[in-house]
Amino acid sequence: MPLPTAALDELVTANRILAREGVVDAFGHASIRHPTRPDRYVMSRARAPECIEIDDLMEFTLEGAPVDTGGRTGYAERHIHGAIYERRSEVHAVVHHHSPAVIPFGITRTPVRPVMHMCASIGAEVPLWDSRDTFGDTNLLVTTMTMARDLAVALGEHPAVLMRGHGAVVAGASLREVVFNSIYLQLNAELQSRAAALGEITFLSDGEIDAVLATRAAFTFERAWEYWCRRAARPYDERPWAGPLAG
Amino acid sequence: MPLPTAALDELVTANRILAREGVVDAFGHASIRHPTRPDRYVMSRARAPECIEIDDLMEFTLEGAPVDTGGRTGYAERHIHGAIYERRSEVHAVVHHHSPAVIPFGITRTPVRPVMHMCASIGAEVPLWDSRDTFGDTNLLVTTMTMARDLAVALGEHPAVLMRGHGAVVAGASLREVVFNSIYLQLNAELQSRAAALGEITFLSDGEIDAVLATRAAFTFERAWEYWCRRAARPYDERPWAGPLAG
Amino acid sequence: MPLPTAALDELVTANRILAREGVVDAFGHASIRHPTRPDRYVMSRARAPECIEIDDLMEFTLEGAPVDTGGRTGYAERHIHGAIYERRSEVHAVVHHHSPAVIPFGITRTPVRPVMHMCASIGAEVPLWDSRDTFGDTNLLVTTMTMARDLAVALGEHPAVLMRGHGAVVAGASLREVVFNSIYLQLNAELQSRAAALGEITFLSDGEIDAVLATRAAFTFERAWEYWCRRAARPYDERPWAGPLAG
Amino acid sequence: MPLPTAALDELVTANRILAREGVVDAFGHASIRHPTRPDRYVMSRARAPECIEIDDLMEFTLEGAPVDTGGRTGYAERHIHGAIYERRSEVHAVVHHHSPAVIPFGITRTPVRPVMHMCASIGAEVPLWDSRDTFGDTNLLVTTMTMARDLAVALGEHPAVLMRGHGAVVAGASLREVVFNSIYLQLNAELQSRAAALGEITFLSDGEIDAVLATRAAFTFERAWEYWCRRAARPYDERPWAGPLAG
Numbered sequence: 009m010p011l012p013t014a015a016l017d018e019l020v021t022a023n024r025i026l027a028r029e030g031v032v033d034a035f036g037h038a039s040i041r042h043p044t045r046p047d048r049y050v051m052s053r054a055r056a057p058e059c060i061e062i063d064d065l066m067e068f069t070l071e072g073a074p075v076d077t078g079g080r081t082g083y084a085e086r087h088i089h090g091a092i093y094e095r096r097s098e099v100h101a102v103v104h105h106h107s108p109a110v111i112p113f114g115i116t117r118t119p120v121r122p123v124m125h126m127c128a129s130i131g132a133e134v135p136l137w138d139s140r141d142t143f144g145d146t147n148l149l150v151t152t153m154t155m156a157r158d159l160a161v162a163l164g165e166h167p168a169v170l171m172r173g174h175g176a177v178v179a180g181a182s183l184r185e186v187v188f189n190s191i192y193l194q195l196n197a198e199l200q201s202r203a204a205a206l207g208e209i210t211f212l213s214d215g216e217i218d219a220v221l222a223t224r225a226a227f228t229f230e231r232a233w234e235y236w237c238r239r240a241a242r243p244y245d246e247r248p249w250a251g252p253l254a255g
Numbered sequence: 256m257p258l259p260t261a262a263l264d265e266l267v268t269a270n271r272i273l274a275r276e277g278v279v280d281a282f283g284h285a286s287i288r289h290p291t292r293p294d295r296y297v298m299s300r301a302r303a304p305e306c307i308e309i310d311d312l313m314e315f316t317l318e319g320a321p322v323d324t325g326g327r328t329g330y331a332e333r334h335i336h337g338a339i340y341e342r343r344s345e346v347h348a349v350v351h352h353h354s355p356a357v358i359p360f361g362i363t364r365t366p367v368r369p370v371m372h373m374c375a376s377i378g379a380e381v382p383l384w385d386s387r388d389t390f391g392d393t394n395l396l397v398t399t400m401t402m403a404r405d406l407a408v409a410l411g412e413h414p415a416v417l418m419r420g421h422g423a424v425v426a427g428a429s430l431r432e433v434v435f436n437s438i439y440l441q442l443n444a445e446l447q448s449r450a451a452a453l454g455e456i457t458f459l460s461d462g463e464i465d466a467v468l469a470t471r472a473a474f475t476f477e478r479a480w481e482y483w484c485r486r487a488a489r490p491y492d493e494r495p496w497a498g499p500l501a502g
Numbered sequence: 503m504p505l506p507t508a509a510l511d512e513l514v515t516a517n518r519i520l521a522r523e524g525v526v527d528a529f530g531h532a533s534i535r536h537p538t539r540p541d542r543y544v545m546s547r548a549r550a551p552e553c554i555e556i557d558d559l560m561e562f563t564l565e566g567a568p569v570d571t572g573g574r575t576g577y578a579e580r581h582i583h584g585a586i587y588e589r590r591s592e593v594h595a596v597v598h599h600h601s602p603a604v605i606p607f608g609i610t611r612t613p614v615r616p617v618m619h620m621c622a623s624i625g626a627e628v629p630l631w632d633s634r635d636t637f638g639d640t641n642l643l644v645t646t647m648t649m650a651r652d653l654a655v656a657l658g659e660h661p662a663v664l665m666r667g668h669g670a671v672v673a674g675a676s677l678r679e680v681v682f683n684s685i686y687l688q689l690n691a692e693l694q695s696r697a698a699a700l701g702e703i704t705f706l707s708d709g710e711i712d713a714v715l716a717t718r719a720a721f722t723f724e725r726a727w728e729y730w731c732r733r734a735a736r737p738y739d740e741r742p743w744a745g746p747l748a749g
Numbered sequence: 750m751p752l753p754t755a756a757l758d759e760l761v762t763a764n765r766i767l768a769r770e771g772v773v774d775a776f777g778h779a780s781i782r783h784p785t786r787p788d789r790y791v792m793s794r795a796r797a798p799e800c801i802e803i804d805d806l807m808e809f810t811l812e813g814a815p816v817d818t819g820g821r822t823g824y825a826e827r828h829i830h831g832a833i834y835e836r837r838s839e840v841h842a843v844v845h846h847h848s849p850a851v852i853p854f855g856i857t858r859t860p861v862r863p864v865m866h867m868c869a870s871i872g873a874e875v876p877l878w879d880s881r882d883t884f885g886d887t888n889l890l891v892t893t894m895t896m897a898r899d900l901a902v903a904l905g906e907h908p909a910v911l912m913r914g915h916g917a918v919v920a921g922a923s924l925r926e927v928v929f930n931s932i933y934l935q936l937n938a939e940l941q942s943r944a945a946a947l948g949e950i951t952f953l954s955d956g957e958i959d960a961v962l963a964t965r966a967a968f969t970f971e972r973a974w975e976y977w978c979r980r981a982a983r984p985y986d987e988r989p990w991a992g993p994l995a996g
Contacts, residue, residue: 034973035867054968056976081968106867108936112944115864115951123362124420125395126282126353145956147964148866173865173953195355201943202448203359210362212420215392223394227301227328232281235303370609371667372642373529373600442602450606452699457609459667462639470641474548474575479528482550617856618914619889620776620847689849697853699946704856706914709886717888721795721822726775729797 011050015040015249016062019050021242022187023057026105028240031190032057036105036175039089040183042067049093049102053080070094071153084151091156092163092179101183103190106175109197114170120197122212127196128220129189130168137162138172148174168193184229184248187236258297262290262496263309266297268489269434270304272480273352275487278437279304283352283422286336287430289314293344296336300327317341318400331398338403339410339426348430350437353422356444361417365451367444369459374443375467376436377415377425384409385419395421415440431476431495434483505544509537509743510556513544515736516681517551520599522734525684526551530599530669533583534677536561543587543596547574564588565647578645585650586657586673595677597684600669603691608664614691616706621690622714623683624662631656632666642668662687678723678742681730752791756781756990757803760791762983763928764798766974767846769981772931773798777846777916780830781924783808790834790843794821811835812894825892832897833904833920842924844931847916850938855911861938863953868937869961870930871909878903879913889915909934925970925989928977 019040026032039051045067052064066082067075070090074082089102113120120134137159139148148171150156159177163169167189168178178193180186203209212220230246237244266287273279286298292314299311313329314322317337321329336349360367367381384406386395395418397403406424410416414436415425425440427433450456459467477493484491513534520526533545539561546558560576561569564584568576583596607614614628631653633642642665644650653671657663661683662672672687674680697703706714724740731738760781767773780792786808793805807823808816811831815823830843854861861875878900880889889912891897900918904910908930909919919934921927944950953961971987978985 034976054972056972056979058976059979106865108940108943111865111940112947115940116944116948117951118947124353124358124422128394140954140957145954145960147869147960148953148957149964172951173957175865199355199358199362201947202355203363205452205946206359206365206448207363210364210419212395213387213392216387216395216420219392219394223396231301231303235281235305238303238306371600371605371669375641446602446605446609449602449695450610453606453612453695454610457611457666459642460634460639463634463642463667466639466641470643478548478550482528482552485550485553618847618852618916622888693849693852693856696849696942697857700853700859700942701857704858704913706889707881707886710881710889710914713886713888717890725795725797729775729799732797732800 011042012249013062014245014247015043016050016065018183018245018249019052019065020060020062021237021240022103022183023052023060024240024242025187025236026103026190027056027058029191029194029236031103031107031194032105036103037083037085037089038103038183038186039086039101041093041100046093046097048075049089051083051086051089054083085149087153087156088150088159088177091153091160092177095157095160096165096179098181099179100181101179101186103178103186104175105178105190107190107194107197109194109201110170110176111173112201113197114172114174114176120170120193120200122217123196123199123203123209125212125216125220127192127199128212128217129224130193130196131166132214132217133166134168134170134193135162135164135166136170136172139174140172182229182248184233188229188232191232191236258289259496260309261492262287263297263312265430265492265496266299266312267307267309268484268487269350269430270299270307271487271489272434272483273350273437274303274305276438276441276483278350278354278441279352283350284330284333284336285350285430285433286333286348288340288347293340295322296340298330298333298336301330332396334400334403335397335406335424338400338407339424342404342407343412343426345428346426347428348426348433350425350433351422352425352437354437354441354444356441356448357417357423358420359448360444361419361421361423367417367440367447369464370443370446370450370456372459372463372467374439374446375459375464376471377440377443378413379461379464380413381415381417381440382409382411382413383417383419386421387419429476429495431480435476435479438479438483505536506743507556508739509534510544510559512677512739512743513559514554514556515731515734516597516677517546517554518734518736519681519730520597520684521550521552523685523688523730525597525601525688526599530597531577531580531583532597532677532680533580533595535587535594540587540591542569543583545577545580545583548577579643581647581650582644582653582671585647585654586671589651589654590659590673592675593673594675595673595680597672597680598669599672599684601684601688601691603688603695604664604670605668606695607691608666608668608670614664614687614694616711617690617693617697617703619706619710619714621686621693622706622711623718624687624690625660626708626711627660628662628664628687629656629658629660630664630666633668634666676723676742678727682723682726685726685730752783753990754803755986756784757791757806759924759986759990760793760806761801761803762978762981763844763924764793764801765981765983766928766977767844767931768797768799770932770935770977772844772848772935773846777844778824778827778830779844779924779927780827780842782834782841787834787838789816790830792824792827792830795824826890828894828897829891829900829918832894832901833918836898836901837906837920839922840920841922842920842927844919844927845916846919846931848931848935848938850935850942851911851917852914853942854938855913855915855917858913861911861934861941863958864937864940864944864950866953866957866961868933868940869953869958870965871934871937872907873955873958874907875909875911875934876903876905876907877911877913880915881913923970923989925974929970929973932973932977
């Protein structure tokens, strides 16, 4: 079954938003799980997120095999997405990015922790994955399912994981959620960097993080999505696309 | 009595300016006290400030009840505004924002103090309100009049108050004043952060702050307002809207 | 004698460039000495630099009296310009600005010194003027010739002077030179701030600064001016305007 | 033989990209070796990179003599390019820039080392050249072949070299490669500055850098080039121009 245009448009928009907000540059990618085939996911051919059009979107099996290349080449690191969809059935969208605000935390092994209510959804703990721990000296790219599954284990049940010397991955129940958490992970890193230069930081307490997560409503994602669509010069569809499996 | 279009246009413009200058992102809001009904205030339905149109503006009682929803939903945190209008009769406009330059001061309990003449109007002292002190672990949102009144007490007679892990509130006699003070609170925080990395800061003295406030003229707000309108691609109305009570 | 349009256009362009490059916001101003009346200077009515049009430009005596108001009001701080033209006959252009990169140096009494060849023209030493030293607690604005002359003494023969808690003044032989030095003073401050966080700085030596100044050619200003015109969406006139006295 | 238009267009685009990405301002320049005359190189007349058009491009001998001025003046520092082409036959493109993120490293003698996989191509070591070591107090400009050859020795076989108080030079096998390495040198400097403020940095290991370089594919440059063309409002030609000698 072909994917509805609304779902594909939303994935194009997600890529454009991530570029506009500086979370991705020429590299990084976003995907959604296929709504009627949970054993597949959809993402662009290898192209900078800012340039992606609807015809660039391809289907892949969870192992990363393209269903129909149409002459297109997928991202070498698409396995990051497949391994997470394979491990966590509740995940319906994934973003991988190299946010310049976030990378300094990974390379100094400084924990990122929520400092502000809007950022609580990045989770009380953001684990750090270092490819060198298991795989030694590599080019750091996650180009095999073996590496991707190791990364997925490090992610565990968290909303996000840092990758040392590389970037981060954000996973969640919907595309709008993972875009939201990518942008607010970046903001939290920026705020935490600035605050570290001023003095000792009072982070959100575990109770506060729990309270934010318990009361977070869909309108939060929607209010931000409309704003980001406007900044990225993309039409705003107020109904987030939701297929039969996207809950 | 319906509000004059000039007043509504100015409120839309204020929201757009705050977005253009980076004081608000998808979240944050601005309000004005109703000019002929001091027991009411006007603000947008729950929407990102950059997206607000004149038809989004709603009237609320000081307790936060919408006068006529017209199918619209108000901001969950609108009570911040009502509690301040309730407590301070001279206040005719309020802004709540999450400026990323300001938040690091709240979470490190670093006092923000004026370092430059243009920023003197943020006040010699900017108090810090921490929702956890009275309300314990919450989602940090000010969604009840009880919380909002507690915040209003912390604000006291000051032009601005910081909210730990959340943002800030600015209150004043006119909309152009609170927009001005929001932007210059942000600039002061930025300057103070940069200066803290260089050495010991000479802040404005209390006498200098008093002198700035005593001699501050309306043209200061006007010169900035014209500039910000231009940057936000909004028409500039050189007469600030002033209703019978806004004098 | 009315000023040639080319001279007025260049002054409008200078204001727009300073705004585009972030050296001024709603405040700050640029002036030129009148070419045939060295006892007069030309600057805009009180308006944000980004908004200035040719009809905003006014003539003033060195004491700051408008020659013909045409219903317009001058900047309260225009005396900064008059006092410098009065003291230094070789000066034909002045900029006063509040660059956010520069202010942290004044408020921490950290000397700004050239770290890069392009910035050598700010001078081996940039003196610091503190209005409080002579005038005590004021609103920091230079609104009298007495204050302005005190500032001009602090400037001395230097290309620039910092004003504690306020901003800076740049003076020079031509408008393109003072715009150039304003922008590169800002860049030097930015570079010096970043470098201070990394380690001990090797500044340009006095010999290097002298060598840059001795070999600096007009094409340096011109190459930059064309670029800044393009960014500010202003036509580029490759002949800098030079009246009989601007040599 | 006149150069193909595709090659000239690509050189104009390179200049515009470097300006758009903030690597150059009004100063800095990019060149390519002439494809059929390896004893010549091509670069713009002395003009800000953002303003360059195809008619500004000139041919020079490796000694820096213009082949046909057509009334145009070359950059005073073009010798940087000639000396590198002279010394390294495999180099087909050179960029000289003053990136504000990079300069703080040179003036504090802080080594720049790759912190992220995308930046590995700047090389495990970026040497630092200080004109004062050999030439004493100068205006820091590399305006003679003697100075340029000294700089080329410092560059050695590396992809990049820092110049104290001045900027950096990047050399490589193709224009798209040197633009890529210029932008990612800037990003690495930015990331390393931010990280230095947080804690001790884990740099890429030598083995990781080797692995990145060994597996780097042309598509990496292409994906970025398309993105940067879009941001610089330049048409994207998916075939990098490659003459008979450009390999």
